[in-house]
Amino acid sequence: MLRRCVGCGLCLPHCATWAETGNETHSPRGRLLLLGDMLEDPNPETQASYAEAFDLCIGCRACETACPGGVPFSLLEYGQSLVAPHMEKPSAATAFLSRQLDSRIFLSLLGSFGRGMRTVLKWGWGTTWRRRLDDAPLGADNLVRLLGSMPVAPRNNEELVAQLDRLVGMSSQIHKSLPTSGSPHDVAFFMGCANEGLLPASSRRLLAVLEATGHRLHFLENQECCGALAAHTGRPGTAVRLQQANIQSMASLQDDEMPVVLEAAGCGLQMKNYGPDFQDRIVDATVLLGDLLLPFKREVPLKVVYHDPCHARHGQGIYQEPRNILKQIPGLQLVEPLESEMCCGSGGAWGLHHQEMSERLGRRKARHLRLSGADLVVTSNPGCLGQIADGLAMEAPGLPILPLGDLLWYALLTHPIN
Numbered sequence: 001m002l003r004r005c006v007g008c009g010l011c012l013p014h015c016a017t018w019a020e021t022g023n024e025t026h027s028p029r030g031r032l033l034l035l036g037d038m039l040e041d042p043n044p045e046t047q048a049s050y051a052e053a054f055d056l057c058i059g060c061r062a063c064e065t066a067c068p069g070g071v072p073f074s075l076l077e078y079g080q081s082l083v084a085p086h087m088e089k090p091s092a093a094t095a096f097l098s099r100q101l102d103s104r105i106f107l108s109l110l111g112s113f114g115r116g117m118r119t120v121l122k123w124g125w126g127t128t129w130r131r132r133l134d135d136a137p138l139g140a141d142n143l144v145r146l147l148g149s150m151p152v153a154p155r156n157n158e159e160l161v162a163q164l165d166r167l168v169g170m171s172s173q174i175h176k177s178l179p180t181s182g183s184p185h186d187v188a189f190f191m192g193c194a195n196e197g198l199l200p201a202s203s204r205r206l207l208a209v210l211e212a213t214g215h216r217l218h219f220l221e222n223q224e225c226c227g228a229l230a231a232h233t234g235r236p237g238t239a240v241r242l243q244q245a246n247i248q249s250m251a252s253l254q255d256d257e258m259p260v261v262l263e264a265a266g267c268g269l270q271m272k273n274y275g276p277d278f279q280d281r282i283v284d285a286t287v288l289l290g291d292l293l294l295p296f297k298r299e300v301p302l303k304v305v306y307h308d309p310c311h312a313r314h315g316q317g318i319y320q321e322p323r324n325i326l327k328q329i330p331g332l333q334l335v336e337p338l339e340s341e342m343c344c345g346s347g348g349a350w351g352l353h354h355q356e357m358s359e360r361l362g363r364r365k366a367r368h369l370r371l372s373g374a375d376l377v378v379t380s381n382p383g384c385l386g387q388i389a390d391g392l393a394m395e396a397p398g399l400p401i402l403p404l405g406d407l408l409w410y411a412l413l414t415h416p417i418n
């Protein structure tokens with residue numbers, strides 16, 4: 001498989017870590033050369049000296065999508081497994097935090113704390129709060145970063161309507177009844193931890209969108225975290241336990257082939273890999289909706305830019321579906337940013353371990369989104385939402401970002417009153 005790499009370098013401009021450092025060993029091609037070295041000379045000194053190069057790989061898979069020779073990302077994963085014993089251990093605080101991120105209760109508490117802190121800071125400093133916090137000599141950069149990149153979205157429907165009405169320049173009312181038609185399709189809904197813990201109102205709005213577009217929802221009893229974070233933070237035993245619990249939960253549905261819909265791309269990729277039976281059964285909400293003619297009636301005359309989560313675009317090959325959905329909203333103009341294929345630098349637990357690089361990538365992404373001329377950014381993964389919101393707060397204060405489902409809810413379930 002390694003010999004499939006002909007060294008053409010076409011993957012390099014798509015790799016976020018190479019784009020930021022320009023260092024060949026931080027590129028896919030460079031990492032593959034290092035892997036070749038380790039295979040030829042399998043000794044611990046070689047592995048230790050290459051640990052940093054593999055540790056810095058975000059696992060975004062943009063290189064896999066870009067490679068014309070079909071070099072698989074699994075080679076880089078293999079390289080990571082070889083150097084794993086030599087990787088620098090995260091600080092105790094970072095390790096503790098990483099372990100808590102698959103707990104909905106912890107995320108919910110964290111979300112409430114972060115929201116309260118941000119409200120106070122915005123009240124005092126306005127839209128420049130994030131920049132001023134960055135300049136303040138607090139000596140707590142990790143906390144500042146955590147606070148800035150916590151995903152938030154309007155907590156109730158009225159707040160969302162007010163925000164979008166301001167952008168659109170008109171007042172709206174919420175539809176009293178849902179525009180459903182035809183016989184509903186049965187789907188089960190998997191609630192991701194970050195969505196449920198940090199963005200519960202947005203999840204409820206996505207459920208309303210699914211119902212309004214002809215789906216009858218079934219809930220998975222006793223569902224657990226998908227296991228992605230446990231798998232990526234060196235807890236394979238926990239990941240397997242969570243996977244087994246979710247498989248059992250899906251088996252308890254009346255129809256054990258019923259599609260299971262998710263909103264977070266990271267959960268989707270993890271669950272598709274539960275086994276061959278789940279490849280087609282696990283469906284991203286954008287894929288479910290992207291195939292339909294959606295009954296949008298109201299105009300949303302905004303320039304909107306969509307950010308592709310890497311686990312959707314590169315991990316699951318989802319590209320056209322969210323764009324198909326957005327293009328159906330009357331009056332909406334879809335614009336594309338530069339480097340749309342490049343990772344925003346969130347990377348789940350990666351962003352916690354590589355805070356400086358993560359922040360630089362978030363700001364790079366935000367600059368491109370601002371230059372697209374968009375009035376609004378939307379995305380469909382909570383990690384990307386928080387990461388990009390933080391970049392925007394630094395680079396484009398005032399350019400809002402929302403979950404894709406929130407915009408769909410507004411376009412489907414509200415109507416203008418003047």
Ligand code: SF4
Pocket residue numbers: 004005006007008009010011012028029032063066067068069070071
């Ligand atoms: S991984 Fe693919 S795109 Fe990158 S240098 Fe090798 S052959 Fe070229």
Ligand code: SF4
Pocket residue numbers: 014015016017018026027028031056057058059060061062063064073076343
């Ligand atoms: S997975 Fe992402 S960060 Fe890692 S080498 Fe590929 S493009 Fe670069």
